[in-house]
Amino acid sequence: MFDENPLQSNVFPGQASNPYGQPGMVGPGGEAVTPSSDGIRSAVPAGKAEKHIHSMPGKFLSSPGGKQKNNRTLIFIVIALALVLLGGGLLAFFKYANPENTNTVTNTVVTNRQTNSNANANTNGNQNVNANTNGNGNINSNANANTNTNLPTIVKGSLTDPETNEKISSATLTIPSGALPSSVTTVSITTLPAELGAYATSEKYQAVGAVFVVTPSQTKLSKDASLEVSYLDSELLALGFSVKVSDLTIASWSKNEWVPLNSVVDSKNHIVTTKIDQFFADGMAIVAPKPTATNTNVNTNTSTTIVPSLDSDADGLTNQEEILYGTNAGSTDTDLDSYKDGQEVLALYNPNGSGKLVTASLVKIHENTTYGYSLYYPPSWTVGTLNADKLVTFTSITGEFVQASVQENAGGLSAREWYLSLNPSVSQSQLRDIAVGSLRGVLGPDGLNVFLADANYIYQVTYNIGIKTEANYLTTFTMMYSSFLAGLAPTGTNTNTSTNANTNANTNTPTNSNTNGSSNTNGG
Incomplete structure (x- = not known):
C-alpha cells in the first residue's frame, strides 16, 4: 500500500530510491509513475493505458484488535437485552399469574364498588320514597296497603x-x-x-x-x-x-x-x-x-305553711342562710348592733356589719327593663329568663328557687280582686294584705306566693322548694319580694302571648300520612 503522505519516500525492493512526486518516478515493475490530480500516485506500464490506483487512508482502517473488541461489546449488549426480557417476563408472570395478587386486586375493586353502590342506593331510595316516583310505584303501593291495616296516623x-x-x-x-x-x-x-x-x-x-x-x-x-x-x-x-x-x-x-x-x-x-x-x-x-279551703292546709295566723329548715341560733336565718350572708350560726346578732340577724335581712340591712345589703354586696339587683321592675337576689344564685323576660328564675345551690312573673291586668284590678277572680273558692280571710313600696298586694294561702298590682300588670313572686320537705330560704324569699320596685322605664313592649295561635295540620290522607310518618309535614 502507498502512504498517503506525499512527503514520505517509498522504496520498492530492488529499486533505487526515488521520491514520489518527482519527475521520472518509476513503480515496482519499472513502469513510469505519474502523480494523479487528486494527489494519489499511479503506475502505468509502458505501452499500456494509464490506470488509477486509490488507497484508503490509514486512519479509516481497523486493526485486528479493534474488530475483536467490537465483537465483545456486541455480545454484552445481547446478553443484557436477554436478561431484561427474562426479568420482565418473570415480573409479568408473578404479577398476573400469582393467585394472591389476583385476589387482592379483585377484593379492592369489589369493596369500592360495594361502598358506592350502597351510598347511591340509600340516597336514591329515600328520595324516591318521599317523592313517590314512578320508579318506586310498586314499593309504595305495597307499603301503603300494609300501612292501612297495621300502622297508626300520627x-x-x-x-x-x-x-x-x-x-x-x-x-x-x-x-x-x-x-x-x-x-x-x-x-x-x-x-x-x-x-x-x-x-x-x-x-x-x-x-x-x-x-x-x-x-x-x-x-x-x-x-x-x-x-x-x-x-x-x-x-x-x-x-x-x-x-x-x-x-x-x-x-x-x-x-x-x-x-x-x-x-x-x-x-x-x-x-x-x-x-x-x-x-x-x-x-x-x-x-x-x-287550691281550696278543703285541700290546702292553711294557717291564717302565720305567713307560711312550709316548715323552715334548722335555725340553730333562732335568729330568723336558717343555717343555710347564715352561710349565704356570712353570719354566725351560733349568734343571734353577729354584728352586735342589738338587732337579730334575720330582722336585719328582712329590713334589707347588712346583718354582719354596717350599711345595707346592697352596699355590702350581699345581694345583687336584677332589673327587668321589659316590664319595668327590679328586685334583690343573692349573688351566688343563678338567673334565667323565659318568655321574653315575662318569667325570671333565681336558683339557689340547693335547687330551690324563686320566680318573678308578670301577667296582664287588663281590668286594672287590685291584687286581691285579681286573685279571687281566678280562685273564687278561696276565702277573703286566707289572703293577707301586704305593701311593698308604692305597690299593694296579697300573700297567697300557702305563704309561698306574693301578688302585687299596678294599673298594667300583676307581679307575682313565688318560692318553690322543689322536692324538699323543708324550706332553706324563707327569710330570703321575704327579702326578695320586699325589695321589689316597680316603675322602671321599660325599654320594650309586652307581647301578649294569648294572641298567638299555631295550627299544625296533617294534610296527608291517612294512607300517605302513615307511610311518611306524618311528622314530615307537621314538623313536630
Whole structure:
C-alpha cells in the first residue's frame, strides 16, 4: 500500500530510491509513475493505458484488535437485552399469574364498588320514597296497603313563644289504623295559650301551658286514640300556687269547666298521657287542681305553711342562710348592733356589719327593663329568663328557687280582686294584705306566693322548694319580694302571648300520612 503522505519516500525492493512526486518516478515493475490530480500516485506500464490506483487512508482502517473488541461489546449488549426480557417476563408472570395478587386486586375493586353502590342506593331510595316516583310505584303501593291495616296516623301540634322560639308545650295524637271514619281524610291540631279567654275562669282547675283543639271537632273514633302532652316546670311555677306533679291530668273543656280524663303522669319525661274516643270540640289541656279551703292546709295566723329548715341560733336565718350572708350560726346578732340577724335581712340591712345589703354586696339587683321592675337576689344564685323576660328564675345551690312573673291586668284590678277572680273558692280571710313600696298586694294561702298590682300588670313572686320537705330560704324569699320596685322605664313592649295561635295540620290522607310518618309535614 502507498502512504498517503506525499512527503514520505517509498522504496520498492530492488529499486533505487526515488521520491514520489518527482519527475521520472518509476513503480515496482519499472513502469513510469505519474502523480494523479487528486494527489494519489499511479503506475502505468509502458505501452499500456494509464490506470488509477486509490488507497484508503490509514486512519479509516481497523486493526485486528479493534474488530475483536467490537465483537465483545456486541455480545454484552445481547446478553443484557436477554436478561431484561427474562426479568420482565418473570415480573409479568408473578404479577398476573400469582393467585394472591389476583385476589387482592379483585377484593379492592369489589369493596369500592360495594361502598358506592350502597351510598347511591340509600340516597336514591329515600328520595324516591318521599317523592313517590314512578320508579318506586310498586314499593309504595305495597307499603301503603300494609300501612292501612297495621300502622297508626300520627298528628302533632305545639305552642311556641313567638319571641324566644321556646316550645311551651306539645301534643302528639296517635290514631289507630281504621279508627277514623272514612269521610275524614285530614286531621289537624290547633294550639292556644292556656290563659286565653274562658279557659282561665275554671273554679277547680288551671290549665298548664297550652290548650289543644283537634279537628274535625266532635269526630267519633271506632278505637281509642292516645294523646301525649308535654309540660315545663316553669309553667307549673307560673300558676301562682304549689302543684304536685302527680296531681296533673289531661282534661277536656266543657260548659265552662275542665273535665278530667283518666291520665298517666311521666314526671321524668314531663309528659301526661290519656286515651280519647272523640275529638272534643273545645279543646284539651294538662290541668292542675286549684287550691281550696278543703285541700290546702292553711294557717291564717302565720305567713307560711312550709316548715323552715334548722335555725340553730333562732335568729330568723336558717343555717343555710347564715352561710349565704356570712353570719354566725351560733349568734343571734353577729354584728352586735342589738338587732337579730334575720330582722336585719328582712329590713334589707347588712346583718354582719354596717350599711345595707346592697352596699355590702350581699345581694345583687336584677332589673327587668321589659316590664319595668327590679328586685334583690343573692349573688351566688343563678338567673334565667323565659318568655321574653315575662318569667325570671333565681336558683339557689340547693335547687330551690324563686320566680318573678308578670301577667296582664287588663281590668286594672287590685291584687286581691285579681286573685279571687281566678280562685273564687278561696276565702277573703286566707289572703293577707301586704305593701311593698308604692305597690299593694296579697300573700297567697300557702305563704309561698306574693301578688302585687299596678294599673298594667300583676307581679307575682313565688318560692318553690322543689322536692324538699323543708324550706332553706324563707327569710330570703321575704327579702326578695320586699325589695321589689316597680316603675322602671321599660325599654320594650309586652307581647301578649294569648294572641298567638299555631295550627299544625296533617294534610296527608291517612294512607300517605302513615307511610311518611306524618311528622314530615307537621314538623313536630
